[in-house]
Amino acid sequence: MANSLNIKPLINENSISFDSYEKMAEYYFECVDTKPFNAYYERPATLSLLPDINGKKVLDAGCAAGWYSKWLLDNGAKVTAIDFSPHMIEMTRKRIGEQADIRMADLNEPLNFIEDKSIDVIVSSLTLHYIKDWNPVMAEFNRILKPLGSLVLSVHHPFMDFTYFHRENYFLTEIIEDEWDTN
Template sequence: MKQKIIDAYARLSLDYEKNVDTESGFNAFYERPAMLEQLPENMTGLTALDAGCAAGWYTEQLLNRGASVTAIDLNAEMIAATQRRVGENAAVLVHDLNTPLPFPDESFHHIVSSLTLHYIEDLSLPFREFQRILKPGGQLLFSVHHPFMEFTLFQRPDYFTHEWLLDVWNKKEAGRVEMAIFRRPLQEIVNRTTQFFTLERLIEPQPVPEFLEKLPDSAKSYERLMTHPHFLIIRASKPQ
C-alpha cells in the first residue's frame, strides 16, 4: 500500500501546491483553523517538526510564528513543492514515518502531523519515535480521518475492524486518483496516543464561516461538516 500512497501523492502534488490552500474547504476552512488554534501564536525560539508536510502549508505557518522548522514527507514531489514554498528557511527532507527518524533525542518542542497518520498501519512505530525526539513537555498535535466518518461513509459492516480502504479522489490537476487509507476504531487511536503521551485535548472540529463565504457552491459539504465529524484532532504532550 505504501507505493500506492507514494504514487497517488506524486500525482496530487500540483493540486496541493496550487489549489488546496484556497479551494479545499476540508483543508483551508475546516481542519487548518482548528489545528492552528492549538499552537502558540509566538513560537520564537522553539523547534518544530512538520511530519507529513505535503506542499508545506504548515511548514510556512510554523515559520511565520517564529519556529525553527524541519519538514518531512514520504513523497519527493511534495518535498519539492515545500522547498519552492519556503526556500532555505526550513530543513526539508524525504522520510518515511514507518522508519526511525533521523533526529537526535529531545530535538523538538512541537511535532505537527496533519492528515498523515491514517496512511500508517502501526501507529506505535511513529509514536515511539515522536516520543523519543520530543523534548520533555513537548507537544504532539495531529489530525486524522475520524473513525465514525470512515465507518459510515464507506458503509463498513464492522466498526472495530482494522483494514485498508481504497478511496477515489477527483482533483483539478490530477484527475481521478485512487488513495489507500488505513481504518481503525477511535479507541485504537486514543490508546496508542496515551501509550506514549499524555492526552490533552480531543477535538472534533466544525468548519469556520469562511468555508461557506469562500466556497458557496460547497454548501452541502459545509452543512454535513456542521453535523457529522470528518476529521479528528488530538493534542498530546510528552511528560516532563
Template sequence: MEKKLKVSYDKLAVHYAKDVDTKTFNAYYERPAMIKAIDTIKDLVVLDAGCGAGFYTEWLINNKAKEVFAIDFSEKMVEYTKNRVVDKAKVLLENLNEKLSFENNYFDLIISSLTLHYVRDLDFTLKELSRILKPNGKLIFSIHHPIMTYLYFSLENYFEDILLEDVINKVPVYFYHRSFDTISNSLYNNNFLIERIIEPKPIYKFKEEDEKNYKKLNKKPHFIIFKTIKRAF
C-alpha cells in the same frame, strides 16, 4: 501498498500545491481548528511531519518558530515545500513508517496534519515521534474521524483496523480506519497523554464556498484533532 500510496501522492502533488491553501476542507475546516490548537510557537523547535505542499511549514516560519523541519515521503511534495520556503526550513525526504534521522529529545513540538491515518503501524510511528520529542513536548495531529470512516465506508466492524481506498482527483489513495480505542492506546503506550480532543466545525467562509457540505459538517464530523503531551518521567 506503501509504494502505491507514494505514487499516488507524487501524482497529487501538483493538485495539492495549487489547491490546498484554499480547498474548503483544509482552509475553512481543518486548518482554523488546527492552528488554534497549536497556539504559540515562538522560539520552539518544530517538526511538520507529513508536510505535503508546505502550508504548515510556511506558517510555522511566519509565526516565529526558532527552527523548522519538514518531512514527507513524497519526493514531489518535498520539492514543492522546498520551493515554497526556500532555505527558511530544513525540508527532508523521510518516511514515517521507518526510523527517523533525528536525535532523541530534539523537538519542542511536532505537528502532523491529516497524515497519521496513512501510516502502516501507528505504534511504531508514535514511538518514533515520542523518541524525537522532548519530555513535556507536544504532538498535535489531525486525522480522519473514526466515526466518519465507519459510516462513510459502511464498515461492518468499527473496532477492526482496516485499510481503505478512496479517490482524490481520480487518483486512488489508501488509508487506515482505526477506532478511538486503538488510537488512544497507541498514544498512551508511547508516553503521550491526551490534553484535548477537538472535533472541528467549519467556519462561515466554508458556507460561502460549499453550503451543502457546510451543513453536513455541522452535523457529522469528518476530521478530529488530538493535542497531546509527552510524559516526563
C-alpha cells in the same frame, strides 16, 4: 538538504496511494489551501492547539506541500519538514525555499537525523491515519520531543470513512480504496 531517495516511503512506492500522492502533489500545492475541510475546519482547529512556537524547534511530520511549514516559519519557528513523497518535498521547497530543513523521510522508520530530546513541538496534520502501526512513530516522537514538548496532530475521523464507503462494521479494521477527484 533531502535524504537519498532510497528511503522506504510511508506507503509502498508500488502502491496506488504512493502514486496518487506523487501525481497530485502539484494540484495539492495549487488547490488544497482553499478546500473547505482544510481551510475552515482542520487548519483552524489544529492551529488553535499549538503552543507559542516563536523561537521553537518544530517538526512538520508529513509536511505535504508545506502549508504548515510556511505558517510555522511566518510565526517564528525553526522548522524541520519531512514527507515520504519526493514531489511533495518539491512543493514544500517551492512554497518556502530553503528557509527550513526539508527532508524526505518515512515516519515508519527512525528519524536518525534528529537528535534525542531536541524538538519543542511536533505537528502532524492529516498524516498518521495512513500509518498502520503507530507504536514505532510514537516511540520516535517520544525520543525526539523535549520534556514538556507538544505533539499536535489531526487525523480523519473513521466515521466518515465508515459512512462514505458504506461499511458494515465500524469496528472492523480493513483497508479501503478511494479515488480522489481533483476537480
